[in-house]
Amino acid sequence: MATKPSIPKGTRDFSPQEMLRRKYIFQTIESVFRKYGFLPLETPAMENLATLTGKYGEEGDRLIFKVLNSGDAWKEVAPEVKEKLAKGEEVHPGRLAAELSDKALRYDLTVPFARYVVQHQNELSFPFKRYQIQPVWRADRPQKGRYREFYQCDADVIGSKSLLNEVELVQLIDEVYAGLGLRVAIKVNDRKLLTAMAQISGQPEKVVDMVTAIDKLDKIGQDKVEEEMRAKGVTDTAIASIAPLFRLSGTWAEQKEKLERWLGSLPVAQEGLKNLSAIFDATGSLGSAVLEFDPTLARGLDYYTGAIFEVKAAEGSLQSSISGGGRYDDLTGIFGLKGMSGVGISFGADRIYDVLLETGKFPAELGSSTRLLFTNFGEAEALHSLALLREVRKAGIAAELYPDAVKMAKQFKYADDKGIPFVAIIGEQEMKDGTITVKDMKRGEQRAVKATELIAAIS
C-alpha cells in the first residue's frame, strides 16, 4: 500500500474513451480485411524462444522479451556455464538467455504466422489468407509513437506468387484509410531494384549497408548518406555509380524510363521493374491514398524479397510509418517448408490512433453507449422501472437503471458525465399517474409520456 501502483515501462492502460476509439480503428481494419477474403487467426502470446531468435537480425534478438523459466530457473543452468560465471568469466548473453529462458513474447505477427503455416500445412488450403490483430512486445526504449506493448493488424496471403495479391493489398490499404478518413502516401519499392543497384556499383555484398544509409535520405540528405556509406566501406566509385538514384523524380512512367536506362541490363532489375509496373498498372484509381514509387524505401531486409510497402500519414506530425509490408519468398523455409511465397501488410494501430487523435479525425459520436438512464427513487420505483428497462432493451436501445437511491443531483450528474442523452424520471407522482417524465439532457427540456410512447420519445 505504501508504494504507488504503476505499470511496466512502455505499457499503457486504455480508458473507456480510448477503448471506444481503439475499437473503431480495429473494426474498420477488420471489416476491410474480411471484405477482401481474409479470415481471422490468433497465436499464443508466447512462442518458443528458438522460434523467434535469428529471425529479426542481431538488433531484433536483443529486443525480444524473454520469459524466465518457471520453477528454479537457475537450478537448470548447465554446470559449465555456472562454473564460468563463478570464475568471473564472460558468458555470451545469448547463451545465458537460452539457459534461463525457453519461451519469449511474440515480437511480431509474421513469424508466428509462418510457424503456424508450417505446423498446419496439411490442414490448410492454399493460397491461405489470414488476418491477425494482436499485441506484440519489444524490449525497446519507449519514445513518441514507440511502445513496448503495441498492437499489429496483419493481413497476409501465403502460397501465391501472383502480383494480383500486391495490387489487392494496395487497394486494401487505400480502403482502410479511406474508411478512417485519413489521407496517406503509400510508398512502394522492390527489393530486387536495390539488389540490382548494389550489383551495378560493383559491391553487391554491401547491399545492406547501402540500403540502410539510403533509407535515411529524406532525413539527413544526400551528403550525409554518402558519408555513411563511405564509413561502412563503400568505395567512391560505387557511390558515384549509384548517384542516379537521387535523381529519380517525376511520375512512375518517367521514373521507370530512367531506371531502365540505368539498371535495365541486369535481369534482377528487369524483374523488379516488371513487378512494380504490374502494381502501378493494375491498381487503378485510389480513394484516399497516393501511390508513389520511392527508390530509397528499404525496410525489413530480413525476409522481404520482392515488393515492399510503407504508409505514411499525409496529415499530422508523426513522421514514422503507420503501416508496412511486402513480399517474402521463403519465410517458411527456416521452419522447413520451402517454396512458399507470401505477401502481407501490417497496420500499426497505436500510431494510427495517435495520428487520428492529433488531426481530430475520430467520429464525435463514439462517446456514449447508453441512451437512456432511469433514475432511482427507492425500492418500489426501481422495481417499476426495471420492467420498463427490459422493454427498452428489448427494442435494442442501450439503457440502464441507476443502482442506488441517492439524491437526484448525483444521478443527473452521472448521466451528464457519461454523455447519456435521455433520463427517465419515475417517482411517486409518475407511478400514480402511470407516466414517465423524460428529460432531454442536451435541450434541458422534459415532458411526461405514457409507457407506450417511451421508445418513440427517445428515438
Add this chain to the structure above:
RNA sequence: GUGGGUGUAGCUCAGUUGGUUAGAGCGUCGGAUUGUGGUUCCGAAGGUCGUCGGUUCGAGCCCGAUCUCCCACCCCA
C-alpha cells in the same frame, strides 16, 4: 544499447541566495437546491516534494545513485 532533459495534490503547474505549518487552477467530495446535470456561490478532503543515500544546525531547492516519462541516435509499427 548510446547521449541529453525531466519528476511537487487525481491532472496542469508555481515555489525567492537552502530557513518555521509546501501553494494555485482544474477535477473530486459535501452544502446552498430533502425530484433535476451542464452555469453560479460557500466549504472540505487530498502531498514521507519519484525512490534511496549524502552534504548541512536545517534540503522541495545542493551532490551521488536508481527508476519514470520526454527528446535525439540505433532500430522500428
